[in-house]
Amino acid sequence: MKFFIDTANLAQIREANELGILDGVTTNPSLMAKEGIKGYDAIMNHYKTICEMVNGDISAEVISTDFNGIIEEGKKLAAIHKNIVVKVPMIKDGVKAIKWFTDNGIRTNCTLVFSAGQAILCAKAGAAYASPFIGRIDDIGWDGVQLIEQIKHIYTVQGFKTKVLAASIRNPNHIIRCAEVGADVCTCPLDSILGLLKHPLTDIGLAKFLEDAKKTL
Numbered sequence: 001m002k003f004f005i006d007t008a009n010l011a012q013i014r015e016a017n018e019l020g021i022l023d024g025v026t027t028n029p030s031l032m033a034k035e036g037i038k039g040y041d042a043i044m045n046h047y048k049t050i051c052e053m054v055n056g057d058i059s060a061e062v063i064s065t066d067f068n069g070i071i072e073e074g075k076k077l078a079a080i081h082k083n084i085v086v087k088v089p090m091i092k093d094g095v096k097a098i099k100w101f102t103d104n105g106i107r108t109n110c111t112l113v114f115s116a117g118q119a120i121l122c123a124k125a126g127a128a129y130a131s132p133f134i135g136r137i138d139d140i141g142w143d144g145v146q147l148i149e150q151i152k153h154i155y156t157v158q159g160f161k162t163k164v165l166a167a168s169i170r171n172p173n174h175i176i177r178c179a180e181v182g183a184d185v186c187t188c189p190l191d192s193i194l195g196l197l198k199h200p201l202t203d204i205g206l207a208k209f210l211e212d213a214k215k216t217l
């Protein structure tokens with residue numbers, strides 16, 4: 001399973017990258033706004049900076065919702081860097097745009113996927129990634145990881161090449177469960193990635209080793 005970080009915060013991207021386990025970055029308009037990135041040029045420059053920091057796929061989201069607008073925006077985003085993947089919402093014009101991008105050699109990440117049916121549609125259109133939002137599904141009392149498992153099963157039996165990118169990760173257990181059910185990618189906040197490190201017995205064990213090591217000096 002690949003690890004992407006789900007943020008537009010450069011310090012967090014740097015920290016995850018320095019850990020040596022980062023395979024890519026996903027962003028969205030909410031994450032860009034959270035960092036105070038404002039205006040077309042600033043947004044394009046921010047994506048360029050991320051592409052220069054991380055050697056992996058970088059998802060950059062369109063904000064148009066009509067076919068022509070999505071295409072025009074997506075072409076400009078894709079021109080920033082070869083690693084840009086154009087993030088397109090799961091709407092009717094989005095599906096049409098994903099097909100157009102696929103036919104024109106531009107890779108896409110279909111975002112706001114909440115059902116197996118939506119995942120089938122974006123795979124048929126040729127999306128490189130489908131992004132089911134598992135945390136938001138859990139929030140309304142359903143099981144997000146179960147959806148990842150279902151989509152992965154469908155893609156496998158049908159031979160779709162689209163990668164299942166688990167998004168809206170809330171905690172380390174989400175990452176572990178996504179790995180269990182075969183997600184191709186998990187895009188996570190830095191806290192959830194670092195949460196995988198933690199175990200009280202590791203801390204207790206290390207303290208004891210360091211204490212005992214003093215006896216050997």
Ligand code: G3P
Pocket residue numbers: 006026027028133135136167168169187
């Ligand atoms: O990038 C899309 C997704 O990961 C958003 O997560 O936490 O806003 O549900 P969240």
